[in-house]
Amino acid sequence: MSFCNVPVLQSAFGSVSVSSLLSGPIMFTVGMLITTVLIACLNAAFGEMASAFPIAGAMFSWTFKLARANPVLRDWARIISWVVGFLLTTSHVILQFQIGVEFTRVFTTGITASGADWHVTRNVNALLVLGFICLTGLVSCTKFSRSPQFWKVTGLLVAILQISACVAMIVTSQKQRSFAGLFTSTKSKYDSKSKGWNLLYGWSGVTFVAGSESVAHMTEETKNAAKTAPRAMFFSSMFTGFMLLICCICVGMAVPPMRHKATGFGIIDTLFAHCPKPVAQFVVISIVLSSFIANVSQFLATSRFFWALARDKAIPMGKMWRKITPDRRPLRAAFLLIGISMLFSLIAFDPTSNSIIIFDVSAAYLVLVCYLTPLVLYALSKKDVYDRDGSNVWTLGYLSKPVTWISVAFLTLVLATLSGPSGWPVDKKTFPYAPIFLIITIGISLFFWFVYGRSHYAGPIKSLTTWTVGYEVEIPKPRANAPVRQEVVNHSDLPRTPDLAANERSLANMTNHQRTGLELPHAYCTYDSSGSLWSASESQVPSQSFFHE
Structure with a gap:
């Protein structure tokens, strides 16, 4: 499930597409290899937290536990975890909108590039986004979506589809880039005055792909969660990074930039220009299926997070939303997530597309802040902070603090690059909206804290x-x-x-x-x-x- 949560093939196409604008193919080869190691460190640090505190709230609950363990922050633990929970909730909702938009771009371009005479209007795109969110959400509510056997078979199917698509592209592509050409750099269209900043921005924009840490939300219905969850997070991040590197190399070799007939998503049009139509259609179908499965996995994990919020009275009417079915599925929390995500995704009807520009980086920015908060708290905590609950059976030993500090430095670096403009010169389209959006979201969370949270939210129940x-x-x-x-x-x-x-x-x-x-x-x-x-x-x-x- 952790592997399925990351749409590897779609991410590879996105990375290759962005790399053509930001410093060239060296970003998705050498850059991706560096990022894979750093993401593995990040998931190892989170794995320790998941083992010590196997709670569905994940970062939201970990923040509370670690803040409570710090004498200086003890009295602030509730409000800090409340803000992190609000940021994480907002990011999950925005992420559904972004995933829906990306899925729709691939889906519609695959049809139009195949020769279908279909004029895709903005309203059609918006309806497809809403339908995708609704359908994947409902599938995640079914009984079989909770079956371990289902995810084992599905994970194997996704891996086979991705490998098959890569082999098909390499074998049939009519104009390929050499393997050595993947380690070259080009002039970045992100033309700031600093060449180093251009490279740094290109690296973070091309290579940062996360998702394995969502398994932490599933710990409360996992056998031997203190062992299973951290292992799944760490090893799946390694395998996902390896698969992403392989897919990026194959896509980068088989689909080099070229002039093509534009029908929608540029790199999908380029795929149809390089490969025979049946092969290109097979690749698009593989991307669509793996993306659909990835969002089912995302919904499954996020619904557990919403359930944890309801259980902890971190959302209004928590007693109603926390109720589960006789076979212990939090359907009400899942329906709440589907409803909020679809309601927010109505902004897809925005004729100006300003919403896509504003929220493009904002979701990742909020997620990074939520990742960074518990890591910083642990880095400043005493060494025995994980030993107090007695459930930490998966540890990094003497490497724990060094790995945590590496993860903190990595996330801080990515946050710094995302805080800058997305292009030069700075205008309405390239302005860095993410930091402003973060401040506004924190302000809204503090408003709801004084209106509701201060009188209802006592902290994660599992911490008490x-x-x-x-x-x-x-x-x-x-x-x-x-x-x-x-x-x-x-x-x-x-x-x-x-x-x-x-x-x-x-x-x-x-x-x-x-x-x-x-x-x-x-x-x-x-x-x-x-x-x-x-x-x-x-x-x-x-x-x-x-x-x-």
């Missing part, structure tokens, strides 16, 4: 629970007849219940000690089927739990 015998312990509403343990003020260790064994994922035991510091209720109970996405097999169920009454 303990673990025992493999099951989550939730803090419910106070019960009238619940026995209250009398508080004894002393400095000794908290009392522990002797008959409960420690969870294999945690060194913590359940305690009935009164938590007055956070004004938590005095009674504890476990999640039932209405509150958790995790389901146990019969062999995993302890004899004393809500499964056996």
Whole structure:
């Protein structure tokens, strides 16, 4: 699923297309290789967080946990995580619009370049964007989309399609670029006064492709999440980077720039000019199918994030949106995501296309800020911050902090390049809207914090629970007849219940000690089927739990 989440073939065409404007093919060969290593470091750092805090909220929840562990930021943890959650929510919604626009460009150009007499109007494009978002969202709500076997078969199919498309292009392309020509540079059309800045901007614009980290949103319904999730994030990023490099090389050799009949997306038109029509159509179909599957994966992971927001009361009417089906699918959260994404994507009807220009970089900018926040917090935390919950079974050891600092430097560098104009001279089309959009979004999030969040959002629920015998312990509403343990003020260790064994994922035991510091209720109970996405097999169920009454 993590591999399927990245539309590798479509990204390769996009990288090759942009490289022809920004410093040449060396950007998607040497530049892509460097980025693959840095993305692997980034996912390794996130993998540690996913192992220590296997929570569906991911960066939103990790930020809260790490801020709470810092004495200086402890009182600010709620508002910091609230802002990160708002930025992440906004970026996910904008991302759906961008993915829909890119899919529509490839889909319509594939049809028109094949010779079909179809005049694609702006309204048609907008309707296709909305239909794509709706259809992929609904597919992600089906039962089979949650099946591990489905994603294994689908991942294999996507890999075969991508390799087949690359082989077909290399074999049939009528005019190819030499392999040595892929390591050359050209004059950048991003013509600033600094040649180094031109290269840096070209590198970040051509090579930055992310997506493997979305698997962190699936941790709460993953067996052995503390081991499985970080491994999936790290190794899929390595495999995705390798596949992207191979696809970029094949596309770069088979589809060099040339004059062509323009019908839509330039590089797809160039593909039809270089390759026989059946081959070009097969490549387009491969891109369309892999892009469709990638967005289904994206919706599946993002719906879990929305569910986590609802569970933590980070969105209004959270009690309604957090409800799940008997087989533990958060359909209401998924429908909320589909509805908001389609509502936002109505801007596709904008006749001026200004919305596409403004949001083009803004979504990536918001995501990078959300990535950077927990990394900086961890880099400034004590070494044992991951050891306090006892679930961190996947660690980098002594490389943890160096890898984190490398990731921080990498993301900061990309943020710096995206903060500049997208071309010279600076005008309405090249103006750097992303930093301004970030400030506006933070301002809106703070407004909603004072209107709603301050009185409802206490922090991720999973950060306020303990673990025992493999099951989550939730803090419910106070019960009238619940026995209250009398508080004894002393400095000794908290009392522990002797008959409960420690969870294999945690060194913590359940305690009935009164938590007055956070004004938590005095009674504890476990999640039932209405509150958790995790389901146990019969062999995993302890004899004393809500499964056996």
